[in-house]
Amino acid sequence: MDYVGILNKLINDIRSLPINCALAAVSGGVDSTTSAVIVRRAVGDKLRAVFLDTGFMRNNEPNYIKSILSGVLPIDIIDMHERFYREMLGIGDAEEKRVRFREVFYTTLSGIAKELGCDWLVQGTIAPDWIETRGGIKTQHNVLEQVGIDTVSKYGFKLLEPLREFYKDQVREIAKYLGVPDEIINRQPFPGPGLSIRAVGTLTLEKLDVVRRATEIVERRLGGLGLSQWFAAAWEYETSRDEEITRSLRHFGELSVELFKVRATGIKGDARSYGHVALIRGELMRWDIVYMLYDQVTSNYDVTHVIYELASRGRGEYFVSIRAVVTDDFMTADVPRLPRDLLMEVAGEILEDDRVAGVGYDVTPKPPATIEYE
Numbered sequence: 359m360d361y362v363g364i365l366n367k368l369i370n371d372i373r374s375l376p377i378n379c380a381l382a383a384v385s386g387g388v389d390s391t392t393s394a395v396i397v398r399r400a401v402g403d404k405l406r407a408v409f410l411d412t413g414f415m416r417n418n419e420p421n422y423i424k425s426i427l428s429g430v431l432p433i434d435i436i437d438m439h440e441r442f443y444r445e446m447l448g449i450g451d452a453e454e455k456r457v458r459f460r461e462v463f464y465t466t467l468s469g470i471a472k473e474l475g476c477d478w479l480v481q482g483t484i485a486p487d488w489i490e491t492r493g494g495i496k497t498q499h500n501v502l503e504q505v506g507i508d509t510v511s512k513y514g515f516k517l518l519e520p521l522r523e524f525y526k527d528q529v530r531e532i533a534k535y536l537g538v539p540d541e542i543i544n545r546q547p548f549p550g551p552g553l554s555i556r557a558v559g560t561l562t563l564e565k566l567d568v569v570r571r572a573t574e575i576v577e578r579r580l581g582g583l584g585l586s587q588w589f590a591a592a593w594e595y596e597t598s599r600d601e602e603i604t605r606s607l608r609h610f611g612e613l614s615v616e617l618f619k620v621r622a623t624g625i626k627g628d629a630r631s632y633g634h635v636a637l638i639r640g641e642l643m644r645w646d647i648v649y650m651l652y653d654q655v656t657s658n659y660d661v662t663h664v665i666y667e668l669a670s671r672g673r674g675e676y677f678v679s680i681r682a683v684v685t686d687d688f689m690t691a692d693v694p695r696l697p698r699d700l701l702m703e704v705a706g707e708i709l710e711d712d713r714v715a716g717v718g719y720d721v722t723p724k725p726p727a728t729i730e731y732e
């Protein structure tokens with residue numbers, strides 16, 4: 359593809375718009391950063407870039423992003439965590455969380471845009487975001503116009519989404535031409551609602567803290583392996599045994615299957631499903647069998663994610679799932695066949711947190727699961 363030609367066209371198209379001031383909400387991910395840098399190339403200081411600290415970020419994320427972007431894109435950090443906590447703690451349903459997050463996020467941005475006198479909002483929306491939101495698989499936080507939200511009357515700004523027709527691998531190419539730092543280009547995607555959708559089920563400060571700590575461990579231990587995304591999610595360790603599914607897996611080894619109380623998102627056919635999460639425990643005949651367990655369970659039962667338990671102990675309130683996927687376009691994704699020893703080491707480190715009672719590896723590709731849980 360002629361990325362120089364594409365970039366020039368994007369910049370010229372933006373220059374032809376009547377822009378006095380454009381506000382960019384930058385998350386430090388490649389999509390929003392590249393979108394903001396493109397608009398800055400087009401309109402210079404008429405672009406104002408901010409990083410909203412929602413309180414759902416990973417350890418030290420806002421300062422880290424500000425410092426690596428200092429050469430290409432000056433950003434202001436705006437701390438809004440109290441407002442997000444006030445509005446979102448206690449919510450349990452995945453879609454309700456996403457919709458509330460979107461509402462708080464854009465109402466906040468609308469206030470900032472008014473203060474700065476900006477009538478455009480720059481977003482890093484890319485093609486899979488709106489395709490999946492419109493397809494009903496999930497409410498992606500940054501998809502507005504494509505689902506019929508009139509941003510001018512609701513929030514007071516028009517949307518500028520220079521990358522809306524592109525896929526992730528193309529965005530990375532465009533970013534290289536713009537001199538976006540490699541740390542940003544190679545960064546794994548992190549969803550806008552952040553840890554709020556990885557603290558699965560009812561959102562609490564403690565669950566957020568458990569998942570933040572486990573995320574740090576998984577990102578550090580599984581980094582550098584060529585994965586597309588690798589992270590942790592946490593929820594209450596509340597299960598009930600399922601005799602029928604247990605029986606159906608007899609030929610794989612001495613296994614038992616339990617279903618968690620929380621639900622998680624997946625894809626069945628072309629539609630979103632919100633089904634059970636199955637936990638499989640016990641001795642496998644061979645480790646490679648672990649990567650086959652999901653098929654039978656998700657095809658025959660209302661289960662979206664299948665997790666093999668790596669380690670557990672009697673105490674603690676939470677379960678932590680290690681999630682790793684390999685994908686080019688994030689529309690489908692495979693589970694990498696990570697060695698058992700490595701996963702056991704990571705699980706051991708996560709279990710050092712007294713609040714964690716068990717750790718497992720999610721062995722479900724997309725579809726039938728989604729990459730995230732909510």
Ligand code: XMP
Nearest residue numbers: 498499547548549550551688724728729730
């Ligand atoms: P799923 O879970 O739908 O995720 O398989 C596909 C990709 O999209 C990311 N994702 C999001 N990114 N805002 C974002 O900016 C969101 O609301 C959101 N939800 C999911 C996810 O991390 C994965 O890379």
